Amino acid sequence: MSIKELITIILLVIGCFFFLAGTLGVLRFPDLFTRLHALTKADNLGLGFIAAGMALHIASPWAAVKIFSMWLLMLLASSTSCYLIARFEKEKDAPKNKKEEL
Amino acid sequence: MIDILLALLTIYLALQCLLAPRLPQTVFMFFAFGLALALAWVRLGAVDVAITEAAVASGFLGVLFLDALQDFSLSASPKRRGAGKDSATQPEKQGWTSYLPGVALGVGLGLFLLIALEATWKMPEGGGLTAAVAAQLPQSGVEHPVTAVLLNFRAYDTWLELGVILLGLLAIYAVGGVKLYPRHNNVADDPVLQQIMWFFTPVLFLFGAFLLYIGKSGPGGAFQAGVLWGSIGILLHLGGKLVFSVIPRWVGQVLLTVGLGFFLFLGFFFLARGAAVFEYPPAYAGLLILIIETLAAISIATTLTAIFATLNQENKKEVH
Numbered sequence: 001m002s003i004k005e006l007i008t009i010i011l012l013v014i015g016c017f018f019f020l021a022g023t024l025g026v027l028r029f030p031d032l033f034t035r036l037h038a039l040t041k042a043d044n045l046g047l048g049f050i051a052a053g054m055a056l057h058i059a060s061p062w063a064a065v066k067i068f069s070m071w072l073l074m075l076l077a078s079s080t081s082c083y084l085i086a087r088f089e090k091e092k093d094a095p096k097n098k099k100e101e102l
Numbered sequence: 103m104i105d106i107l108l109a110l111l112t113i114y115l116a117l118q119c120l121l122a123p124r125l126p127q128t129v130f131m132f133f134a135f136g137l138a139l140a141l142a143w144v145r146l147g148a149v150d151v152a153i154t155e156a157a158v159a160s161g162f163l164g165v166l167f168l169d170a171l172q173d174f175s176l177s178a179s180p181k182r183r184g185a186g187k188d189s190a191t192q193p194e195k196q197g198w199t200s201y202l203p204g205v206a207l208g209v210g211l212g213l214f215l216l217i218a219l220e221a222t223w224k225m226p227e228g229g230g231l232t233a234a235v236a237a238q239l240p241q242s243g244v245e246h247p248v249t250a251v252l253l254n255f256r257a258y259d260t261w262l263e264l265g266v267i268l269l270g271l272l273a274i275y276a277v278g279g280v281k282l283y284p285r286h287n288n289v290a291d292d293p294v295l296q297q298i299m300w301f302f303t304p305v306l307f308l309f310g311a312f313l314l315y316i317g318k319s320g321p322g323g324a325f326q327a328g329v330l331w332g333s334i335g336i337l338l339h340l341g342g343k344l345v346f347s348v349i350p351r352w353v354g355q356v357l358l359t360v361g362l363g364f365f366l367f368l369g370f371f372f373l374a375r376g377a378a379v380f381e382y383p384p385a386y387a388g389l390l391i392l393i394i395e396t397l398a399a400i401s402i403a404t405t406l407t408a409i410f411a412t413l414n415q416e417n418k419k420e421v422h
Contacts, residue, residue, distance in 0.1 A: 073305065080298040087292065 008057045015049030018042050032089050036082050043078040047071055105145055112138045125174060129167045136160030149321035150248045153313070157329040162406055165336060169414050243387025245319040252323065253391045257380035260324075261369070264362045264398055271358070271405050274412050291342060299341040306334045314399055318388065324361075324395040328402025335407025339414065346411050358408065361401030365394055 022042020029035045051071040055064040115138050119131040136159035143152035235247045235255065242250035252260050310330035317323030335345050346354055368390065369379045377383075382390050 076298060076301065080294055083294055084292065 004056060004059075008053045011049050011053030011056065015046045015051075015053060018046035018049065022046060033086060036086055040078055040082045044075060047074055108138065108142055108145060112142055126171060129164075129171055132167065133160050133164050136164070150323065150326075153321060153326045154329070157326055161333065162329055162336075162410075165410065166413060169410070241384045241387070243382065243384060243389070243391055244317075246317065246321070248321070249317045249323055249391070253394060254380075254382065254387060257365070257369070260398075261362070261365045261380070263325075264365065264401065267402060267405050268358065268362055271409055271412075274409055295341050299337055299343070302337060303334050306330050306337070310334075310399065310403075314395055315392075317395060318392065324398040325402060327395070328399040329406065331399060331403030332406030332410075335403060336410045339407065339411050344411070345407055354404065354408070357400055357404040359401065361394075361398035364397045368394065 019042050022038050025038025025041070026035050029038055048071055051067045055067045058064070058067075112135065115131055115135040119128055119135050122128045122131055136155060139159065140152045140156040143149070143155055232247075235251060238255070239245070239247060239250055242254040244250050244253070307330075310327040313322040313330065314324065314327035315322075317327075338345055349357075365380075368382075372381055372383075373379050
């Protein structure tokens with residue numbers, strides 16, 4: 001086993017760990033905002049590490065660029081949808097909170 | 103080993119999809135099921151089907167399901183339920199006719215399953231028609247066997263598929279996309295959503311065009327590109343930029359029918375010149391297929407956008 005393969009495996013395992021932690025968070029965290037946090041963390045870091053591992057495994061610069069852009073697009077999409085869900089949830093709850101304050 | 107796990111996962115997700123107690127769970131199980139199915143297609147070496155499965159079943163149908171879920175949650179909310187109480191308290195007539203559609207559907211699907219099983223049983227050894235397609239491939243004008251079959255050898259089927267999509271849209275138009283509770287989308291003018299919309303529109307367009315062009319020599323083609331282009335329309339619609347209220351009505355109608363129409367025109371054009379229907383001269387076949395695929399992708403994209411725009415109740419008022 002060469003050094004490269006070892007690094008690839010380590011990167012993939014770290015990525016899988018983040019996905020596992022994210023899934024655990026989605027299942028166990030109490031409310032929507034904390035769950036969103038867990039989910040986007042898994043998307044960002046888990047996919048990032050797996051993408052890095054795969055790029056190293058394929059070891060062609062062109063494929064690495066493609067994988068990296070895939071990760072970037074995924075980051076944009078996931079953070080935007082996370083933000084929109086959080087905003088929707090916040091606006092849905094807003095009137096209720098005002099009433100409680102009164 | 104991976105294949106067995108994947109098969110078990112797919113069956114498990116399908117069962118969960120049917121048995122999940124609540125509607126949102128069913129929908130999300132369906133997403134997961136679609137993705138597992140796409141992975142299974144990749145493992146089987148059918149990348150074309152995998153892309154279509156992921157794009158149509160998980161992507162487009164998912165969007166429609168989420169939209170329907172929102173409608174259901176709205177119609178089942180306590181306020182609405184109170185309004186419709188008097189109709190609910192009436193004794194409902196549950197005659198045997200109310201089970202008829204379900205029974206008919208069950209029998210039909212059962213028969214279909216039996217036919218499919220029998221066809222799988224009788225699958226000829228040695229790959230079926232693979233050799234025949236490979237022998238005729240140089241004449242088809244493209245290098246990818248799937249595209250050659252879809253757009254040249256069995257072009258009639260693909261033409262009918264385009265017709266089926268259009269028919270679906272016409273059925274939705276005929277029902278009128280009745281919306282009981284029109285609402286207004288106040289998230290649509292969100293600055294982040296607007297920015298991401300303008301960023302993703304060219305990216306999706308480029309990726310769709312790439313899939314369209316790569317269909318000549320690899321997995322890709324009109325349906326996959328059409329779904330990606332259609333997702334641009336859906337994204338714009340969700341962001342409050344209503345495509346069908348911007349373009350004139352007749353332009354929309356032309357875009358909806360141009361794929362089917364040009365395909366039909368080409369078929370009859372060569373029929374009139376003495377060839378069979380959808381038989382292209384080998385010299386122009388590649389170019390013709392590219393034109394057909396482009397127009398078909400435009401039509402599919404417009405149809406999907408129109409389906410979503412008609413069914414989505416947000417911004418409903420402005421559409422008409």
